[in-house]
Amino acid sequence: MSETLRPDNVFSTNYKTYTHHVDPFFHAKETFLFEVLQEAAGRHASLKKLSIPDLNRERRTWMITRTRLEIDRYTIWPEDIHVQTWGQEPVKLFFTRGTKGCLADGSPLFTAISWWAVIDTLSGRPVRPQEINDRLGIPPVDNDHPRIDSSYNKRLFFADQDLIPLKEFTPSVRYEDTDSNHHVNNVAYVNWLMEALPDEFRNTYKMSWIDVSWLNQTYRHDTVRMLTGIFPGEGLDSPVPHLFHQLLRVEQDGSQTPLFIAETRWKHRAELVPAYCEQKTQPNISETAR
Template identity: 35%
Template sequence: MKARPWIESRVVRASDVTPNGTASVLALATFFQEAAGRHAAALGVSMQDLLADGKAWVLARLRMEVDRLPAWEEEITIETWPSGLDRLYATREFVFRDQDDRELARGTSAWLVIDTERRRPLRPPSVLYDIEVPDRPAPLGQEEVDFAALSTVDREQTFSVRYHDLDLNRHVNNVRYLEWALETLSPEILEERRCVGIALQFEAETTLGDSVRATAEEQQEGDSLRVRHRLSHATSDRTLARAVTRWTSISEDESR
């Protein structure tokens, strides 16, 4: 079976935007996750299909670069396609475009299928080996992201896992980890800068009632800011996820 890229449109809702009037990177990550799920369903490997067989999709890695965040009520398109299998990982690419077909953001991701009882990775479903992926270049080049341990802690906050943080397979939704990482940053960064890049690596799950400690290390790089994030279990200190985000000044960005 030949897989064609999946394309869908979205209108940026009021609940998707920040006080700056543009969609957050959290909204873009959610848009991508939903489009990926619909495409997986069209290919016969939806979350519902897997859950019926005691399995589930989990996001293992995500990397995204952002040129421009869309504004409130702006219509955008999301294009996504599977790009192959790398051992136990199923890789998937995506591109966001505005109504003039200009790229807003682009990214790549890697997904695992897990046994929902044993919580261990499984071999990808056989149907994925029969899919002929689109012959097109990846929107992002290969890049090794440095997820090394933080050398210092500039910001710290603790969050409790609530019922509405959970997804279909009863673990914390992937985007929630990113939300906790960003929420740890100062209001000045969130107000005066725009996120232009994110990289996430998920390492462990959390359950209802757990406490999650989010820490961040800020590194100035010229006019840009690079932030390294770690999310850990507040009691055991087990690492749950690591992230790197990059930020640019909103005023400089708008003056281009």
Template identity: 25%
Template sequence: MKVFKQEYQVPFFDCDKFRNMTAISIIDNVILVSTRQLEEMGYGEKWMRDRNLGWVVTQYDLLIDRAPVDEEKIVISTWIENYNKFFSYRNFAIDTMDGERLVTLKSVWVTLNLEQRKLTPLSEEMMDSFGAEKNVVVKTPKISIDQEKLNDLQKFNIRYADLDTNNHITNTSYITWMFESLGIDFLENHKLKELQIRYEKEIQDRDYAEAGLYQDPDDSLKYYHQIFKSDKIACQAMTIWH
């Protein structure tokens, strides 16, 4: 497998009020590095658009040992480890310049026909060029939500800024809604340790989305989240804080 690396110095606008790089900025920047790898390998946006295809993420598993801080120099790495007919498994890592592992992110991706909005088999030519292992089914974390426990439902208006180049709501918009549903006081006093999120169905209606959550009865720093619209589940997640 081919590992692609880029150095990055964290700017202040990637950070929260405490000068720590936010989870949203972490995800945005590692995805940007994967996009650059695709471009360098000859499978960038033009290659995808010529085939009427777009990448869609279905799952993230994020673990933050320590968030990078303002002006810190880091190394972002990414590689496609495995794939099968429809799913590719792309990993990311963020390290200090001295090699200390700060962040790991595992993700699952599919390619979508942008006209038909249907899954398309992955290009074996593309996957092979990345050195990915073929015909592997990877066991990914499952998220079990107790629908009866969901409370504190909040509505979030869908903005133009929430839409991406595939005309989808950006995957980080869902995460932002989940975090905001926890409230400012909670976010000011806690740091994210782990995020598991599974995207189920894109929200087509451009009006609003609803976010619900509940606290794990056995762990006060563990929360379950759900984003939905008109009883259709868009995504489910679990967060752990410290």
């Protein structure tokens, strides 16, 4: 893996799509894209002495609060994703990060904007984001460094919307879902979102857009519920399904705490993985491996 931090404060790296990153059709999993976003951000920060281990020595840590990701195409095993990521101007108390992925020929794969906070672990309060920007450095404002829109709308909850509920999913919080902050890693929530969906839907569609917010921390022995709802007229068999997702923690007194909400849009695999047109049936991995 090659990586470069350019003088204009843009970090470049690449990631190969390995077999453990793909679904039964050899197409990249949705969670793989979130792993790429997380790893690219971490590597960039580490080169500026702002990684989580670096910040822990200052009694601080990173916390992601929201990501909006638009997907143009999914990689196929074993294609490479070429990634560029950079810091952008703060929004209120949030540090913002833009990220783009493409193929080797420059064909776009995805565009993402993420909102982060650096938390003082003693007080629990956020650090002013301009301090982080000054240490990380951001690209100049010019035509060669366009910004990704970092404006955002207020989030609604499941009960606030006219949704058609799907079957509820109850994830098990595994040790492997936790990270160095000793709570559930942000990628695990997206994996639970995917697990809550019917197999046939996942065989037919891939996520094309997601706006996701992490609201509260989840811990190893929490009891959690994943709710999924369909916006009327945009169901599981529509050309562009439109779904809403919410994770709740069941407290000991029976109350429920929102942990995670996401809105997603989906497209048929053939629109997001061109090679799928040549491979219309689910591959038999055991046969392929012979």
